[in-house]
Amino acid sequence: MIATFGDLVEVFVDTENQRLAYWRSNLTYLIVLLTIWFVVSYGFGILLVDELNQFSLGGFPLGFWFAQQGAIYVFVALIFIYVQLMNQLDRKYGHSED
Amino acid sequence: MDVQTWTFLIVGASFALYIGIAIWSRAASTGEFYIAGGGVHPVANGMATAADWMSAASFISMAGLISFTGYDGSVYLMGWTGGYVLLALLLAPYLRKFGKFTVPDFVGDRYYSHTGRIIAVFCAIFVSFTYVAGQMRGVGVVFSRFLEVDITSGVLIGMALVFFYATLGGMKGITYTQVAQYVVLIFAYMVPAIFISILLSNNPLPQLGFGGFLSGELGSQVAGGQQIYLIDKLNQLHAELGFAEYTSGTKSMLDIFCITMALMVGTAGLPHVIIRFYTVPKVRDARISAGWALLFIAILYTTAPAVAAFARTNLIGAISNATYSSSAPDSVKKIPGWFKTWEDTGLIAWVDKNKDGKVRYDGSGSAMVGKPKFAVAEDDSTPLGASGERLFSNSPTDNTNEVYIDRDIMVLANPEIAGLPNWVIALIAAGGLAAALSTAAGLLLVVSTAISHDLVKRTFNPNISERSELLTARISAAAAVIVAGYFGINPPGFVAQVVAFAFGLAASSFFPAIILGIFDKKMNREGALSGMVVGIVFTAMYIIYFKFLGGTSDQWFLGISPEGIGTLGMIFNTVVAVIVSRLTTAPPEHIQELVEDIRIPRGAGAASEAH
Numbered sequence: 001m002i003a004t005f006g007d008l009v010e011v012f013v014d015t016e017n018q019r020l021a022y023w024r025s026n027l028t029y030l031i032v033l034l035t036i037w038f039v040v041s042y043g044f045g046i047l048l049v050d051e052l053n054q055f056s057l058g059g060f061p062l063g064f065w066f067a068q069q070g071a072i073y074v075f076v077a078l079i080f081i082y083v084q085l086m087n088q089l090d091r092k093y094g095h096s097e098d
Numbered sequence: 099m100d101v102q103t104w105t106f107l108i109v110g111a112s113f114a115l116y117i118g119i120a121i122w123s124r125a126a127s128t129g130e131f132y133i134a135g136g137g138v139h140p141v142a143n144g145m146a147t148a149a150d151w152m153s154a155a156s157f158i159s160m161a162g163l164i165s166f167t168g169y170d171g172s173v174y175l176m177g178w179t180g181g182y183v184l185l186a187l188l189l190a191p192y193l194r195k196f197g198k199f200t201v202p203d204f205v206g207d208r209y210y211s212h213t214g215r216i217i218a219v220f221c222a223i224f225v226s227f228t229y230v231a232g233q234m235r236g237v238g239v240v241f242s243r244f245l246e247v248d249i250t251s252g253v254l255i256g257m258a259l260v261f262f263y264a265t266l267g268g269m270k271g272i273t274y275t276q277v278a279q280y281v282v283l284i285f286a287y288m289v290p291a292i293f294i295s296i297l298l299s300n301n302p303l304p305q306l307g308f309g310g311f312l313s314g315e316l317g318s319q320v321a322g323g324q325q326i327y328l329i330d331k332l333n334q335l336h337a338e339l340g341f342a343e344y345t346s347g348t349k350s351m352l353d354i355f356c357i358t359m360a361l362m363v364g365t366a367g368l369p370h371v372i373i374r375f376y377t378v379p380k381v382r383d384a385r386i387s388a389g390w391a392l393l394f395i396a397i398l399y400t401t402a403p404a405v406a407a408f409a410r411t412n413l414i415g416a417i418s419n420a421t422y423s424s425s426a427p428d429s430v431k432k433i434p435g436w437f438k439t440w441e442d443t444g445l446i447a448w449v450d451k452n453k454d455g456k457v458r459y460d461g462s463g464s465a466m467v468g469k470p471k472f473a474v475a476e477d478d479s480t481p482l483g484a485s486g487e488r489l490f491s492n493s494p495t496d497n498t499n500e501v502y503i504d505r506d507i508m509v510l511a512n513p514e515i516a517g518l519p520n521w522v523i524a525l526i527a528a529g530g531l532a533a534a535l536s537t538a539a540g541l542l543l544v545v546s547t548a549i550s551h552d553l554v555k556r557t558f559n560p561n562i563s564e565r566s567e568l569l570t571a572r573i574s575a576a577a578a579v580i581v582a583g584y585f586g587i588n589p590p591g592f593v594a595q596v597v598a599f600a601f602g603l604a605a606s607s608f609f610p611a612i613i614l615g616i617f618d619k620k621m622n623r624e625g626a627l628s629g630m631v632v633g634i635v636f637t638a639m640y641i642i643y644f645k646f647l648g649g650t651s652d653q654w655f656l657g658i659s660p661e662g663i664g665t666l667g668m669i670f671n672t673v674v675a676v677i678v679s680r681l682t683t684a685p686p687e688h689i690q691e692l693v694e695d696i697r698i699p700r701g702a703g704a705a706s707e708a709h
Contacts, residue, residue, distance in 0.1 A: 019694070019698070022698070023697055026697075030187055030188070033183075033187060034183075034187065037180065037183050041176045041180050041358065042355060042358070042359075045172060045176055046351060046354050046355050046358065047351065047355070049169075049351075050346075053345065053346075057309065058306075058309040058310065058327075059308075059309040059310055059311065059327030059328060059329050059330065060308075060309040060329060061329070061345050064169060064172075064329075064345040065309070067169060067172035067175070067176060068164075068169075068171075068172050068175055068400075068403040069305060069308075069400055069403065071175075071176050071179075071180065072175065072176070072179045072396050072399055072400050073396070073400070075179050075180055075182065075183050075392060075396070076389070076392050076393050076396050078183050078187075079182065079183060079186045079187075079385075079388055079389035079392055080386075080389050082186060082187055082385065083186075083382075083385045083386050083389055086191075086382075086385060087382060090382070090699055090700075094700075095698050095699050095700045096382075096699075096700070097380045097381060097382055097699055097700055
């Protein structure tokens with residue numbers, strides 16, 4: 001129950017803090033996931049490709065494998081992980097749509 | 099049954115299916131026409147997005163392109179998949195929450211500017227037409243190659259079909275047709291891929307066989323009794339014949355980096371892809387349908403490089419130093435039958451420069467000037483060379499290489515190389531058509547929505563009734579089909595060049611404007627618009643200079659090709675936008691609230707006019 005003006009302010013500050021906390025967690029997820037996205041494609045598949053090609057994965061030179069196979073698998077996994085994380089976050093902050 | 103009959107049968111059945119779906123899913127409102135009523139299941143939306151995205155080029159040309167460029171071809175693989183991660187994490191959920199119909203809607207509303215909306219409309223229309231002309235041409239080419247119909251009639255048949263289901267069903271018809279088209283195209287792609295993988299590596303999974311030992315019926319022939327990895331053998335063959343190493347490529351690292359980035363960001367900024375995420379019921383569905391879309395795309399995109407390597411190894415192994423004449427004794431290595439079949443289509447050509455009757459294929463450069471043209475004798479008969487090969491009127495080059503091979507053959511000839519039954523060849527035709535038609539329909543919808551919704555409804559005549567708007571949408575879809583068909587029949591010579599434009603423009607204009615609009619609350623009209631203008635002008639000038647005004651590759655800025663310049667355009671756009679926005683007044687309060695609102699998923703509701 002909101003009885004006084006003071007309570008109203010408290011509720012307002014609370015929602016504002018919640019909103020910020022939600023957005024910060026979201027941004028943290030994005031930074032971590034996009035770092036992985038960058039490392040597997042631009043890092044392993046392009047910038048470090050010659051170094052990684054010294055190693056092999058079965059018949060694949062490793063850097064070449066990342067460029068033509070591995071990066072794509074990681075991309076798919078990243079989206080599904082993101083969906084899981086965000087669904088949990090939505091539930092935690094009561095933003096879930098159902 | 100022969101190939102021709104099978105092709106008519108399978109293509110006919112697939113077309114009947116598309117028409118049936120169109121009738122079942124007619125659109126009754128603008129909401130259904132633009133975004134399928136916002137009620138599409140995420141998995142269905144994922145399939146539709148995948149079919150929308152994978153064009154005739156992905157289906158027919160990509161494996162061939164990788165086959166001939168090796169590691170350099172990775173730019174397409176990573177570029178055309180990695181964009182979906184950006185889309186899922188940075189764009190789709192927020193645009194879905196924003197809840198309007200189009201990208202120009204977002205730009206116009208978020209930056210409280212009609213100018214912004216109109217710039218966005220023209221970018222969307224330009225990008226879509228650039229793309230769609232190529233698709234219509236693709237339809238014509240598939241028809242002419244498999245059904246012996248000429249290209250013009252092929253384009254007309256394709257136009258009639260798209261016309262029917264796009265104008266009738268709008269986004270709703272297109273979405274459910276695309277689901278069917280995805281199933282057709284992925285089946286058509288995987289069947290020959292699995293067979294060729296078994297033939298070369300004895301492994302039914304192309305993705306694994308690609309990294310395995312050469313074995314199986316064709317593989318053991320190429321290996322010649324050795325226990326050797328397919329990729330090692332391929333590199334070895336390349337070294338022997340003077341080609342660049344398959345797993346290393348020839349482009350500079352910075353250029354590879356920039357092209358990949360431009361393709362990724364461009365993918366995430368393409369209006370026909372973004373619009374798909376408005377069709378699902380909830381924000382949560384928008385996130386997950388990007389995941390499904392990428393999974394469905396990845397099935398083809400991880401198979402393509404495997405097919406590329408298999409086809410390349412088999413091609414070199416089968417034709418290098420083979421004797422052409424069919425009367426040669428059985429003890430010598432003879433050219434396989436498919437080489438001769440495809441010679442008749444002009445996609446393979448052989449000029450016996452040293453007159454030894456053996457096919458010499460090496461990395462010294464092209465065998466002849468231009469694309470092969472058959473020589474014609476005085477009496478209209480087909481002149482044949484000493485070994486019985488077709489002759490060509492092109493002048494041969496001084497290189498030692500004697501073979502011309504069209505890149506598309508890597509997918510088209512696969513079933514024959516693998517000795518597969520006729521129905522599989524027919525399946526390739528149906529798959530190629532499904533890929534081309536689904537992409538064309540998605541693009542045409544963007545054009546029609548841009549005209550009826552963004553221009554007519556939001557700019558010129560806000561009081562237009564729902565019925566008239568729906569009619570306008572149908573008429574613009576019809577007009578767009580006709581224009582696209584015209585370009586398909588009379589392709590402007592610059593189609594191949596302008597594809598770089600489509601990605602460069604999407605990357606350097608839309609992408610930063612949308613991202614900043616979501617993640618930077620203080621981004622204002624002045625900043626976003628000046629950034630877009632700087633990005634477009636810089637990217638367009640660079641591409642025009644190098645593609646049309648004869649700029650040469652030694653003048654490339656930092657060695658970045660026109661295909662990759664969108665990356666720099668995007669960076670300039672972002673920097674200018676941020677600086678300008680901080681020097682001008684902050685956006686109005688209600689816009690900042692709008693940004694707060696789209697960051698929270700709850701309460702998305704179906705996209706609508708009301709807001």
